[in-house]
Amino acid sequence: MTSSLNPAENPAAVPAHALRFGRCVLQPHTRELWRDGEPVEVQRLALDVLLYLVAHPERDIPKEELLRKVWGEAEVTESVIARAVMKLRRAIGDEQQPPTLLRTVHGVGYRWLVAPQPCAASAVTAAPSTLPQICLAVLPLQMPDAPELAWAQEGLPALLGHLLGAHGQVRLVDASQLQQADLPHATWPERAANVRVALGAQWVLQARLSGQAGALQLQVHANPDQLEGPQQRFNSDSVPGLAEQAARWLSSLWAATPERAQTLEAATLELLARSSHEVHHGHLATALALLREAQSLSPDSALVGLELANVLRLTGELAQAEAAAEQSWSLVTAMPEDQRPAALALKVRVSQAKLAHARGELLRARHYLDLAAPLVKVVPGRQDRAEWAIFSGSLAHSMGQLDLAQSELESAVSLLAGSDNVLLQVRSRVLLADVLGQRGLVTRAAELLQRAQQLLTRINAEPTRASVQLYFAALNKRRRYFTLTLAQLEQVRAVYERVGHAYTVWYCRATRVEVLTELGQLRQAEQDALELMDDAQAWRAKGALPLPDVDLLMPLRLAQIQWLRGEHAESLKRSIKALAAALQSEYLSGVVLSLQMRVLSQCLSLDSHAQAAEVQAQLRLNGDPLLQARLQAMQALASGQVDLGVQVLREAWNSGPSHAAMRMDAAIDLAWLALAQGLPQELESLMAHIDDECDEYLPAIVVRARYLDHQGLRHEALSELQRIVQMHAESSLRLVRAAVQALQQGQPWPEARSLLTEAVRD
Known part of the structure; x- marks a missing residue:
């Protein structure tokens, strides 16, 4: 990573020794920053700003000077400095008020407050060592005309993932991601090259299965876009036997050993493979039956327990899923520590977090993610760490912790910088854009979404492009570009209705209600909201009811429509009833809090003190001084006590x-x-x-x-x-x-x- 600073022009910007300030150590030559003995990921331009500031301490540095020294001739506005400074403050841990390291000089620029002290490089603690991770993609198998072997299409690649990836040194590309990146009508070399670009796979397998049950042959060509890529034939009487031979061969190519977490019988492996096929095709009940049979054959398998927990979560049987995940974790921890499969352990912890999230228990989800954090540091591969950061950032966003959400998602974007995994790069950027949009950083959010769109030109992935368009719609709603937002929502809805993704269709329709309300088209907004609530009954009958906000948020939207019509008393009555129901879902805590503050404001504006007290009693302040202060300030202003409002906020x-x-x-x-x-x-x-x-x-x-x-x-x-x-x-x-x-x-x-x-x- 090269600096945009020119050392020849400004030698002081790149000293030979390490520099200590606050809790941090900076190594200018290697461009590494450490805080509390741990390495910190820093975006390139934020690090360039840091290098320039520490070279000119205790001096007011105008924004124009920073633009000239760090951005050079690039055509940018001063807003890029504010974004770089935000990232820098998070990296060095200087977000408190007043700051101790970096002060904003309003109307001028910035001032580095302390002179950094030289220190030996040995003052830096080494990062945990990790082996490089191999990313493997298995193109769809060429199959014999044998219906009884159809399950091997997804099952055999899944087995390779289980046999090779327990410790994380090998990462198998997810079948759904592969489906988005594959070009099925192109030649094998073209398909392999596209998968490399889209998903960051270093190794791509082309495989042909032939024969009949009892006499099977698997022909494998590794990296088919390279004519000299290694090839091998395997013979076995079963698909699991072929998978085990292929795993040993691949391991020999990588000078590694197969990383199977536990020795499983061929029958259990086949059941795992068959269940992977059924899940891929949406046959969850069949997959569940297969996994229960696998568990009866191998009750001590942590891998089987994990697969069972994940399918139970998809079917909505969350209590059973939690029990399966807990048992899987117990089996992992029962293994000798030096044989414990780190990647499998990480997957179990993440599965537990996802289950807690699905139940709306966000604090428990955060607890499980925190327990997984040490595992993230020892599992090889930046992509696994990036996926963990994406989940952590998304969870923080759901909880209203925007500082943490932004920090985690910026870390994911940084981890994926230079990666060829387009889908992960896009996902990290759109989620970060959503957080920045909520914080009011609309310009930066739009830049991230535009970059995501540019990345998607490299692959054929229509649903992913539609998801980026959906985030653009959310951003334009925040900008109050309502006509454009409605048009974008309809485009996205059409794509997801075609692919059958019920929750995204619901989200588009619910957002449309909100936009129509903002536009003052209250009759249409009310009609759409009532239709959406009716449709929720049909979704529930099919077992496809989206997350719990269907029945909880629409009554609040209807109450808002009543308020705008001037039906204030009826609106407040409906709002308070709907809020009481929504408070039962921790999943909605961030949204409900904002709605509560709005309803409270409405109560106070009408001098409805009894109803204001009822809303106030329901507020989840959790001891947060700013929430309590904003509530007190709102009440003070309603009664004309402006000085009191200032005092409590200060x-x-x-x-x-x-x-x-x-x-x-x-x-x-x-x-x-x-x-x-x-x-x-x-x-x-x-x-x-x-x-x-x-x-x-x-x-x-x-x-x-x-x-x-x-x-x-x-x-x-x-x-x-x-x-x-x-x-x-x-x-x-x-x-x-x-x-x-x-x-x-x-x-x-x-x-x-x-x-x-x-x-x-x-």
């Missing part, structure tokens, strides 16, 4: 890190109140935080405009607000339009009775 803000989304909103609300009350001592650190964290988040833009006016730049403030109105022409944005009118007429800014973030959303 105390909570100074208490340290908290719920990420609420911390951003609290900074905006406190800055707004400080401007309204003429309290300039609050503004520098608050505006620096807002500048670092948000670009197109509407409340952030509004408070920036007011700050410009506070500095005497009324024309610039008015231009910023008019830009917002033009960008969001489909939205009412009453407060913003009132502010534009006030500035044009030289009048004071309009004040929101509620918090600014709630007022702008409404």
Whole structure:
């Protein structure tokens, strides 16, 4: 990884020795950063910024200087600096307020606060050593015309994965990913080359199965896009026998030994292979029966228990799935420590986390992922570590922990940098884009989605392209480009109806209800919501009911429609009833919290103190000082006690890190109140935080405009607000339009009775 800094131009930027600051050690020559003795993944440009800052400590460095020294001639805007600084703060652990290493100098740039101290390279603790991982893809088998052997199509590759991959040195490409990347009508060499590009497979197998049961032959050509690739024939009376011979041959090519977790009888292996075939084709009941038979034959097999747990999760039998996963984990830990299969252990822990997630028990899911973290460090292969980071980031997002979600997903993107696994690169980017969009970093989110689209031009994967389009729709909804969002939702819905993915179809329809509501098309929104709730009954009858938000969120959407019609009392009654039901699902905790705050704001705006108290009693504050402060501030503002609102928000803000989304909103609300009350001592650190964290988040833009006016730049403030109105022409944005009118007429800014973030959303 090369730096964009030029050492000849600035020798001090690349000293020969390691540098220590805070809890970190930086090795400039190898471009490695360590914190608390552990290596830290840092995005290239963020590291370039760090190198320049530590070379110029205790000096205010203007943004223009950083752009010139780090980005050179690249045509970029100042927003790239804020994004790099965000990543840098996370890497060095300097996210507290006030910062101890890197301070934002509002209106100027940044200042590195401490002079780094030289130290010996031995001060750095070595990272855990790992062997390189081999990524193996098995193209669909050429098969004899023998229906009794059809299960070998997916079964034989699955067996190779079980026989070779217990410790993680060999990673078998998932059959569903292979299906998206394969070009079935192309030649074998072309297919192999495409799989390499799409999925990062170093080894691709072309295989032909011939003969009949009892006299089978398997012909294998490794890397068929290379004429000189190794080839071999195997003979056996069974498919498991062929798989075991092929595994030994491949291991000899890689100078490795087969990594089977436990010795299994041929009958058990065949049942595992048959179940893989049935799962691939959606025959879950048949797969379950096969795995139960396999468990009866091999009750002490951790692998069989894991496969059983995964299929039980798919069929919705979560209690039985948890029991199977727990038994599988017990069998893994019962093995001698030096023989314990790390990759299998990791898969069991991740399976337990997925089961907890499916039950809505997000704290338990996080517990299992934390238990898996040490295993991630010892399993070879960046892709396995990236998949773990993706799951961890997605879980953090579900829990509303946006700081952790962004950090984990940025780590996944970094781990996959340079990887040929296009599908994983795309997945990590779209999930990170979703988190950034929720934080208001819309420009960066759009860049990530555009990059994901570019990556997908390399492979044929229509559902994946549709999923990227779906994330674009979500981003455009946040931007309030509602007409464009509706068009994108219909395109995505058409693709997923064709492939039969019920949950994504439901998500498109539910989002359409939300967008129609924002547009003021309330009759159509209500009709769509009622139809969606009716359709949920049919899904339930088929055993295909999506995640629990079908019956829980639509009543809240209907309540919002009533509110916008002016039916306030009926709306609040329905909202409170629906919130009480939604609170039973931990899966919806992040969404429900936002809806609770909105309903509470509505109660207070109507002086419905009894109903406000009822909503407040249900709030899951979990001791979070910022959530409690925003609640108190909302109540204080409703009663006209602005000073009290400022006081409680200030105390909570100074208490340290908290719920990420609420911390951003609290900074905006406190800055707004400080401007309204003429309290300039609050503004520098608050505006620096807002500048670092948000670009197109509407409340952030509004408070920036007011700050410009506070500095005497009324024309610039008015231009910023008019830009917002033009960008969001489909939205009412009453407060913003009132502010534009006030500035044009030289009048004071309009004040929101509620918090600014709630007022702008409404």
